[in-house]
Amino acid sequence: MPHWQNSDERAGKQHMKIVVDENIPMAQRCFGQLAEVVAVPGRDMDPALLKDADALVVRSITKVNEALLSGSSVKFVGTATIGVDHIDQAWLAANNIAFTSAPGCNARSVVEYVVAALMELEVIRDFKLDGKSIGIVGVGNVGSRLRAVCQSLGLKVLACDPLRQAAGETGLVSSDEAWQADIVTLHVPYSMDGPHATHHLADFQRISDMVQGGVLINTSRGSVVNNMGLSRALDQRYDLSVILDVWEGEPFVNIELANQVDIATPHIAGYSYDGKVRGTWMIYQALCQHFGVEACLTEAELIDRKLNLILDTRPDQAASPSCARDIVSRIYDIREDDLGLRTSLQLSREKRAFGFDALRKHYRVRREFPTVVLRGIDYLQSVMNESEFNRLQALGLLME
């Protein structure tokens, strides 16, 4: 395999062109080894730009289909995301264009979003996580990781996934049972066809039938929840709490609905720094393989060590934490995302969609819990009650 490392060899790369979404971190570092890299906003991808390109690497906002690629020289498409509902995979296959996504790349990030949201809910609502049941709908990369964390947190997990159940997986419950849990969280792909289509999986009736004081969380795709139906249900069910990261019609957000929900964020559940870099790296690997080039960068090499996070919790350091949420919010403060979205919704109608995209484009560095070193663990154990300390232990931080 060629291993384009020296500058002469790199000069020879110029005959290849890779078009990438400008919001793909490390794109130049990874793909620049192979080709000329042209970075553009994901919503501005057009056929003229792609006509002479060899590869295209997108995120979720670019619809990749015949209208975009017909007549182009693109032979490889990658999406640095888990979701693939923006890709017409059948058309790509029929036209002999290789395709790869990044399954699981930011699954941990979504799990941490859900945990941070639930801990925040304990502050903003009359809600206590202890002793609650959680219905996890969809037990793939995100759902299965979430199940493990929720079990460690002592929650009763009711996981449902009819496709996995049909394939013989045990320990799952029916959809109806999962929806009777105190908390219901959705982790399914978006699909409009077939017996397990997820379009409007959560509609007015499903939501209205939730238990008293129930919590609904959607981090999958906006249209998995019927947004109008949810809004109508909330008109009657003030007792329900809702956390929405994804919206029907993004980058537009239904303002009335945003005002009804407890936590509203701009599709950033999967936006950990680690998850995004991992997504790029997975596509880089697949692209190298496709073009017969040896991949010479490891995932670890892409992580900027200057961004490593050490939290020292001892009393002579920052304010003393009294609960797990105090630590979680220092690593990932979900209130910043909620405030960002709500502030953007005060912009004029024309600017709101730009506001939504801008929040995502300029997203802060958010590290995943297992990369964070937590110092002063003996001290924490002495100041926290046992249940809070146990919660902290369930989160996978590196404790010293």
Ligand SMILES: NC(=O)C1=CN([C@@H]2O[C@H](COP(=O)(O)OP(=O)(O)OC[C@H]3O[C@@H](n4cnc5c(N)ncnc54)[C@H](O)[C@@H]3O)[C@@H](O)[C@H]2O)C=CC1
């Ligand atoms: N908000 C965000 O930033 C992010 C959102 N996502 C979304 O989350 C979705 C799920 O992610 P993963 O768990 O990684 O996907 P996955 O493909 O690993 O797992 C999805 C699971 O859902 C199951 N499923 C399909 N239809 C179902 C139905 N009708 N009822 C119950 N289960 C059903 C599948 O059998 C599968 O096990 C992605 O497709 C993506 O749209 C993913 C990452 C970040």
Ligand SMILES: O=C(O)C(=O)[C@H](O)COP(=O)(O)O
């Ligand atoms: O991975 C997915 O699936 C997601 O939903 C992404 O985290 C969303 O990010 P963008 O692709 O919209 O930047």
